[in-house]
Every structure is written in C-alpha cells, then in structure tokens.
Amino acid sequence: MDSTDRMSKLATLMRPYTAICRHDLRALWQSRPVRLWLAATVVLTLLATLGNWGKLQDAPLIATLLFPYLVFPWFFIVIALGVTPVSGSQAETLADGILSRPVTRYGYLLATWAGRVITVLAVFYVVTVPAIMLVTLAKRPPAEDAVTVYGIVTTLGVVALVLTLIVSLGFLAGTLLRKPLLAAAVLIFLWYPVNFVLSTFSLEELSPISLSQATTTQLRRQWLGGDDESKTATNKEEAEALLRLGTNLSSMLFGGQTQQSKPGYFEPGKFEDFSLVRVTLGYGAGTLIAVGLAVLCFCRRDL
Amino acid sequence: MEKETGKKQADAATDIPWAIRTEHLTKIYAQRLIAVNDMNLEVPRGSVFGLLGPNGAGKTTTLRLLLGLQRPTAGRAEVFGRRCGPNAVDVRARIGYLPTNPKLPGHLRPIEYLDLLGKLCGLRREVCKPRISTLLRSVGLLGATNQPIRAFSTGMCTRLGIAASLVGDPPLLLWDEPTAGLDPSARRFTLDLISELAKTKTIVVATHILSDIDQICDHLGVMHEGRMIFIGSMKDLKRRLCCDDFSLELVGSAENIERLGCEVAKQEGVESRIDQGGVLHVKITDGRSHALALAGVLKSVGAGDLSLEAIHSGRNATENAYLQLLQEDQSHGFDR
Numbered sequence: 001m002d003s004t005d006r007m008s009k010l011a012t013l014m015r016p017y018t019a020i021c022r023h024d025l026r027a028l029w030q031s032r033p034v035r036l037w038l039a040a041t042v043v044l045t046l047l048a049t050l051g052n053w054g055k056l057q058d059a060p061l062i063a064t065l066l067f068p069y070l071v072f073p074w075f076f077i078v079i080a081l082g083v084t085p086v087s088g089s090q091a092e093t094l095a096d097g098i099l100s101r102p103v104t105r106y107g108y109l110l111a112t113w114a115g116r117v118i119t120v121l122a123v124f125y126v127v128t129v130p131a132i133m134l135v136t137l138a139k140r141p142p143a144e145d146a147v148t149v150y151g152i153v154t155t156l157g158v159v160a161l162v163l164t165l166i167v168s169l170g171f172l173a174g175t176l177l178r179k180p181l182l183a184a185a186v187l188i189f190l191w192y193p194v195n196f197v198l199s200t201f202s203l204e205e206l207s208p209i210s211l212s213q214a215t216t217t218q219l220r221r222q223w224l225g226g227d228d229e230s231k232t233a234t235n236k237e238e239a240e241a242l243l244r245l246g247t248n249l250s251s252m253l254f255g256g257q258t259q260q261s262k263p264g265y266f267e268p269g270k271f272e273d274f275s276l277v278r279v280t281l282g283y284g285a286g287t288l289i290a291v292g293l294a295v296l297c298f299c300r301r302d303l
Numbered sequence: 304m305e306k307e308t309g310k311k312q313a314d315a316a317t318d319i320p321w322a323i324r325t326e327h328l329t330k331i332y333a334q335r336l337i338a339v340n341d342m343n344l345e346v347p348r349g350s351v352f353g354l355l356g357p358n359g360a361g362k363t364t365t366l367r368l369l370l371g372l373q374r375p376t377a378g379r380a381e382v383f384g385r386r387c388g389p390n391a392v393d394v395r396a397r398i399g400y401l402p403t404n405p406k407l408p409g410h411l412r413p414i415e416y417l418d419l420l421g422k423l424c425g426l427r428r429e430v431c432k433p434r435i436s437t438l439l440r441s442v443g444l445l446g447a448t449n450q451p452i453r454a455f456s457t458g459m460c461t462r463l464g465i466a467a468s469l470v471g472d473p474p475l476l477l478w479d480e481p482t483a484g485l486d487p488s489a490r491r492f493t494l495d496l497i498s499e500l501a502k503t504k505t506i507v508v509a510t511h512i513l514s515d516i517d518q519i520c521d522h523l524g525v526m527h528e529g530r531m532i533f534i535g536s537m538k539d540l541k542r543r544l545c546c547d548d549f550s551l552e553l554v555g556s557a558e559n560i561e562r563l564g565c566e567v568a569k570q571e572g573v574e575s576r577i578d579q580g581g582v583l584h585v586k587i588t589d590g591r592s593h594a595l596a597l598a599g600v601l602k603s604v605g606a607g608d609l610s611l612e613a614i615h616s617g618r619n620a621t622e623n624a625y626l627q628l629l630q631e632d633q634s635h636g637f638d639r
Contacts, residue, residue, distance in 0.1 A: 015422055019419060093406040096405045096406045097405075097406070097416075098423065100372060100398075101420060101423040102395045103392065103395075103423055105389050106390070299390070302373040
C-alpha cells in the first residue's frame, strides 16, 4: 500500500470526526454567547491597551492583557464552553442524532473537545496578537522594554495551554456531573481556592494566578543559549524542581510533608527561575489527564 | 492478506441467517431496575420484526443496547455477527435508528442535518447529496427545507428522523414507535414505507400499537417486564392463543342476557362469561367445532328476547393474544 492510499484511507476514517469538529465549530461561532464573548474581549483589550498606553512598559501591559484569560473574567466563559457538549439535555440529542451513527464515543468527544479548544484559542489569538503587536511596535511614552519575540511566543503558548486545560476540566466536570450548571459551579468553586492550595504546597507551576504574575519575566526572556556548563546546571535544576513538583503533588493528594521551593521563586517582580518546561509539563499533563478521564467516563456511560 | 480476511468476514456475515442475535442479554440500571432480563432473541434476516410490549417493558432499552448506546450488565448482542458496544462503529454502520420523538439539533436545517449524518456515515458528496434530496422528497419534507428543525412539528421531526435513519442505506432498521404522535395520514404513510422497505431490509419496529404490528410485521417478540415472553411468527401467535374464542355484543335486558349466559354455559364444550357492557364471551374448551358452537349460541340468542349487535372472533385478534400472553406471564408467578 503506497502513501497515497494510506492518506486516502486515513481521510475516509477521519471524515466523520472532522465533520463533527466542523459542525461544532460552526454551531459555536453562530451562538450568541461566543459572539458576545468575542465582542467583549475586543472591548476589554482595547480599554486595557488605551488605558495603560502611556503608563506601563511593554511587558506589564501585555501581562495586563493576558490577565483576563488566566484569572478573571474569561475563565467563566471558557468553563461554560467546555461543560456543555455532553451534559444535560444535550446528551439525549447526541444519542439520538450522532452517537447512534457509525462514530466512536472517544472520537466524538475528542472532536468536540478540539472544536471547543479551537474556538477558545481563536478568540484569544484573534484579539491578543494584534494588541500585542500594536503595543510592541508602536512608539509609546514609557521607557523601552526588553520584551523578546521568543518571550511573547512562549507566553502566548503557555496561556493557550492554560485555556486548553480549563476547557478540558470543563469537559471532565460536565461528563462526570452531567448537569452543566452544577458542573460549572463546582469547577468555579474549586478553581479559585485551588490557587491558594497550590501556593501553600509550593505547586506554583500549576497556578494560573502565579503564572499571571510571572508573565512579565517570561516576556523578557531570551531564546535559550549559553555554554554547556550552564545548560547542564539548568537541566539539573529542572530535574530537581520536577522531582519536588511530583513529591509535593503526592503530598497534597495523599498527605505528608512538602518541600518548599527556592526562596524568591514567584515573588512579585522576581521570577528568575520561572521554568517553561515545568509549567508546560504541569498544564500539559493536567490537560491529558482531564481529557483521558473524560473520555473514560463518557465511554462507560449509558446514554 | 488483509483484504482476503475482510472479504471472508463479509462473506460470513452474509451467510448468517439472522440479523440480530442476543444471548442472555441483561440490563440492570444502578443495581435497582431490571430493564432487560436474560433475553435470548434471534431476528431473521429480511423480516419485519415487531417488538411488542407495554410501556416500560424494555423495548427501547433493547434497541439502545443493540446500538451500543448502553452497555449490557450481562450477556451479549450481535448484529450481522458483529458484537455490539459503545465503540462498535461497524455495527452502527449497518443500523438505521429512529428513536421515539427524536431529539434533533434545532439550530440546523434538514439538509444540513442529513448532510452531517451522511458525513458521519462516511458517504462521499456525490452519493450523499442526491440521496438527501431523494429522502426529503420521499418523507414529504421538500417544502420545509428552509426551516430550522426547531420549527418542526412532532410529525415532521419523526419524518426527518425516518430520513435520517435511511441516509446511510443500512441493511437493518431499528425504529422505536415510528407512528407515535403522527396524524392518520402520516401514520398510513409510515406503515406503507415500512412495507416498501421490508423488500430489501430487515426492520425491527418497537411499539405498543397492536394494529400497526398486525399490518406490517411477519415476526413478533412480546416483552413483559424486561423478559421476552413470546417469539415467533404472527401466525404462530394467533394459532397458539385465543384461536376459538368469540364474543357477542347483545342488546336487551340484563336478565335476558344473564339467562342466555346460563343457557350457553350448559352447552357441551363451551364456557361463557358476561361482562358489564352486556358482552357475552364464549370460550370453546374441548376441541368442539367453532362453527357448531357458534351456531348453538346464535340459536339461543334467537330464542331469547335479545338482538345481536356484533360478533367478534378471537381467531384473528392480536390484541386478545397479546393480553392473554401478558396474563399468562403474570399468572406463572415464581415459575417465570
């Protein structure tokens, strides 16, 4: 079998799932909440940019633009988008209309998850990228800042990862609890306290509030370079920090003493050992676990 | 090699004489409610199989187990030799499902909805589009293609559901109460459509409307409290049960009817019973000729001061057979 045949077979196999994803995307873009959200993000971003135009340097201003996505208020919208697809009365329509057709449950769930994630990230990027370009390229009254392209790209990537995690948690909560309002309420009441808990147990790598504070540091970062010795030292620190992260997470879940992070980490204005790898792993693993559990739960559910 | 294996499996599937088979299929909800109880069922290929039973008998649950929308607590179900389950795509590709009062995505228009289903069935555009227009014409929705589904009446939703079940041109149709909520003409249309489709497909119709079953089905399964209490052909059912009963609707005084009941009961091999509406039910007990018994009873009616309004024979009444089955099942008690 040559590669053309394989591609054609794969395309046939994927046709139902791309159809579901496209259907979901279209339904979302036609829905009033998503359109209102898009309009509101444009307005808020515009207000934040113009309000701080002459006051803040590039990095703090960009961090201000990203704050609504990480902490408040867009978090609620993202949760609501994640919660709805497989809960409440939607489940019945699903069973009658789509899941009684030749599609797998996990395929359906992953396709709708992809649709939600694409919608959320599209709104995020469509609004923030032009604003960030405007902020960084325009000549403004504050002193010039050392914001780098690498810093901007990685920061936007990390925020996108957080948003993906929130959609995935919404999916998980909606699948587990079945009632969309209950799932959203539970998630909201868990999410904010969890930041405090994570901080207490030195698990800042998983706290969007801490991440929001650290974005200014990341925005000014250079692309990794330097000699081999410093790279080895960095890798060792990363490994130690990852080990600490794992230990603290298990301590939080199963009890036990936690290891404190190095002093100075995530102190306001000082985030020198902010680690992109740890943050990416933290949110990436969280996303994978949430999606995996949602799929497992949905596949075992009676419709 | 892969192709050969696939071909062998396909050949094996076409050799199988039944479309559906279940073995000890059981579904218990939350360890509390037994919806389907140890069901063994074989639906012959090419038949119109009526799944009959009162509300809550387990008909819909059985269909949803076949579709893999629900997981069996015990036992197994197969469609054309393939095991059913939540991820059994190849099984669902062979099934067209029509739920009772289908819940459809209200924001879509009929063509958009059917197009989506066509894509889910893996149909190519050049096959899908003509089929959609044919189906919409067949179910009489061509004039409503510009309306969103949320504006549809119950009957229109059912007709769209029928079209949706046929998009993939599956060899097996599972239709759950297809005539529920339909006006007489739409009901007639649906029954005629089933008869037409039966020429090429296996059809399972779950319903509690006995007259529908009478008109369209050649095989029947009767469910009661989750159990299959009868499986066979329609002829078997009618032959097996109530074959020599008849009832007479009489007009006259209660005393005269009572007297007639006593006289009839004295006849050899005949039992009688009178209900409150003045209907005399006659049961032939010892193999006596149906015609002779009826002649004797009519003679008694003529002798009394009564007029005869109607005679109903139990020979062809599916309803009587069905009710008798349910009564028998209930009277079996622990033996069930």
